[in-house]
Each structure stands twice: as C-alpha cells, then as structure tokens.
Amino acid sequence: QVQLVQSGAEVKKPGSSVKVSCKASGGTFSNYAISWVRQAPGQGLEWMGGIIPIFGTSNYAQKFQGRVTITADESRSTAYMELSSLRSEDTAMYYCARLYSSGASHAFEIWGQGTMVTVSS
C-alpha cells in the first residue's frame, strides 16, 4: 500500500520561501499525478497545483501562478512544493495527495500526513 510521507513543520519569515517534500513508499510513484492542497486554520481545502512525475509537467491553480513551483524527483520517489513570497495568510497545513483518475473523474485517493507551515515575523 502506497504511503505519502511529508517533511516536518516549518516556521518562516514573511517574504521568504518554503519547500515541502512528499516521499512515496510502497508502490509506483511516477505514473500517478501528485497534487498539493492546503488548509488554513479552521478553513476548507484549497488546491494549489499538481505534477505527473513521469512527464514532469506541472499545472497550477490561477491563484498561485508565479508563486508556487511543484517538481518531482523520480529517482527519490519524491515530489516537492515550493512557495515563495510568503505572507501571514500562507500559514496553513499543506498536504500532498495522489490523484486517482478514471476518464473525467479525478479524486485524491491517498493523502500525506500534512506539513504545518507558519509564517510569522
């Protein structure tokens, strides 16, 4: 059974960047799309973007275009999400999740444990 294990909590200053990792273990990594979803305290889920490692192609939600970079290292079975120009509103739990796709149906079947990113001066 595939598991997604994320890197640990981060505390960052406003204006800086953060890079969070998501390592897949126990199964195939490259053939499945990995997305990043964040959740601010007490709020709902928000999709940031995703990548298909075997193709190396990323797509991003319009809100995060230009500020987020999602990459993958197939040799390490690891996906990364880097968010720049951090502000207090970016304080949130960040999840990676593996996408199950069947035709036009897309659902996140496996989730990482989450990485808390706190932006504070």
Add this chain to the structure above:
Amino acid sequence: SYELTQPPSVSVSPGQTASITCSGDKLGDKYACWYQQKPGQSPVLVIYQDTKRPSGIPERFSGSNSGNTATLTISGTQAMDEADYHCQAWDSSTGVVFGGGTKLTVL
C-alpha cells in the same frame, strides 16, 4: 472560475440519515467526490465518481449527483461519523475545485 457551495453545518441524531449537499453550475455534468476529515487528521476519500465507495468505506455512505447538486448521504449515522465533509470536482478551466466544507454534528 468554477465554485462549489456547501452548507457550513448539518446536524443529525444517531441512527438517522444525514444528507450533505454540494452545489455548482451544472455539477451533474461533472464527477463529484467526497472526503471525510476528522480533527487533526488528513482527509479520507469516502465517495468518488459520484456514487462509488473506496475499499473499506462502510456501505452507509452513498452519493448522488444530478442537475446542480451532488449529495452525500449517510444512513444510520453513528457518532464516529462526526467530522468535516468536503466535496470536490474537476473543472476544465479551473482545475480541481473544493467546496467550503460542512461540519457534521451527531447530536
């Protein structure tokens, strides 16, 4: 951009049926899925492709999607079902879209 709307909260008595709605323009023309999220935990997929249950999800969870509304139904609701529920769909222009989430309280 495409949007999904959920009621902020729904209450149900133990053993009764809970229904949580998710509304979006012509949502019935897309596939909807649902996640359960308990405090301090990652979301768990409970319904995908409108009506399908992943392995391990109890049969009391069911889904439907027609017109502008998708519905998650929990039959014989148990105390352990108290959680936040999030709907999600995919839009060709916007990408992945989530609803705002619904807090289910089992009174």
